[in-house]
Amino acid sequence: MRHESVPIYWRNIPHYYRLVARRCKKCGAVYFPPVVKCRCGSTELENVELPREGRLVEYTVLHQVGTDFLKQKPLIVGLVELSNGVRVAGQIVDAQPDKLAPGAKMEVVFRRVIADGKHGLVMYGYKFRPVGGI
């Protein structure tokens, strides 16, 4: 079950490239992934881009991966709290795992996520890296 659907990828590009989240116009709650209705009951939601800096909450180095990630393993998977308080999970790159620690300053980067061989589709999205590199 590889991720080979072009329509699915295409329609999610705003979220994958620019971290487009949904904010409730009434109470200000921010949802990522986006939701259809705010927990306050309002359906008046607007698209907002999430900030591109934050701090590392926790991370792990993952050695068992799915078919699309065999060439990239191990993956560093982490939880990052962005500067507006919204947390996002994702891959961490450009980092040595043993030098990472909770609280480290992180930034969003635009990277290749899945590549379907040499001549097939390349799909992109956000990842995180330590500010200044480690």
Place this chain on the structure above:
Amino acid sequence: MKDVFLAGAALYQAGRHYGKNIDDIAAEVLDRALSDAKADIDALFVASSTTELANKQQILGAYVLEALGLDKIPVYRVENGDGSGGAAVALAYHALRSEEHNCVAVVGVDKPNDVLSNQQQDIYAATLDTYFERYFGITPLSYAALMAKMYLKKYEYRYEDLAQWAVLMHSHGAGNPYAYFRRQIKLEDAVNSEVVSEPLRLYDIGPLADGAAAAVLCNSRKEGPRILSVATSTNTAAFNLRPDYDTLYSLNEAARRAFEKAKITPRDVATAEVHDSFSIFGVLAVESLGLVRRGGALAAMKDGDLPVNLSGGFKSRGNMLGATGVYQLVEVAWQLIGREFKRVDGSYGVVHSMGGVDKVSTVVVVGL
């Protein structure tokens, strides 16, 4: 409303059944459960997580009945990921309570070994948000690792404390004739196993296995193990937006409702089968179920034998995905009456069946 009794049951040996199709093992186990119950059924609920993805089959229930020549019986497929088993038991229970049906069978079945291990990772990762988690390479294992790391820090445990979970599971599972890995292990085996997603090692994972379990439930019986209550709840918070990472919220709420309906408390529980697809989930489950205080599961395990997962849990009995919840129901019922398992000292048992990383949980209270 009428009470719901377990009239008969059967379990299939957990393992790698390369020589059998998925409908074969489901039909075999259903046939044995029907013989055990000496009853006819008027509906079949099939719990399965991955029949389309791993086994390329839909409407599985109809093919299971075809294999047995059972005609004109309604079939329903229930899919809640690895929590499918509990969800199917819940629907069967409601069908019997409403008296729409009098005797029904619940068959849980999955055969993950029909695909390669990396494809199993793909399929299991589909229990997460497929567009925002699976797409980026995140898997349930990596989330379990994050939760384990935070738990060990917050409650000041060492990894060795967590590794005791696998040791306990294997000591329980060694006596379960249907378990995948029926042997004792030492702490060194667990702590020296390969790192799969630090801090978690290979022995923190419940191995995926092929399996099938069948329970025949009737509302006309008057004796034997009885389902006292069933409750299912969902955690709608995305993983990244959860207020903390040491509560299984779907379980917490399902347990509250199930205990209330059964009019018992966690203190009355003599045996519990919880969803420990990863060791840390078992630890969090006994706490969110209310069996021990928050942060106290590993200390309780050190102090004595927790009456949890006497089957061996996912680590030793195996993780049969959507089938597991049905295994758990049968195990708890049999532990209460001393069939196939040593009889427990008490009258109440609970089952916790979970789909995804705390996405949906079903709790079943079983009593004598």
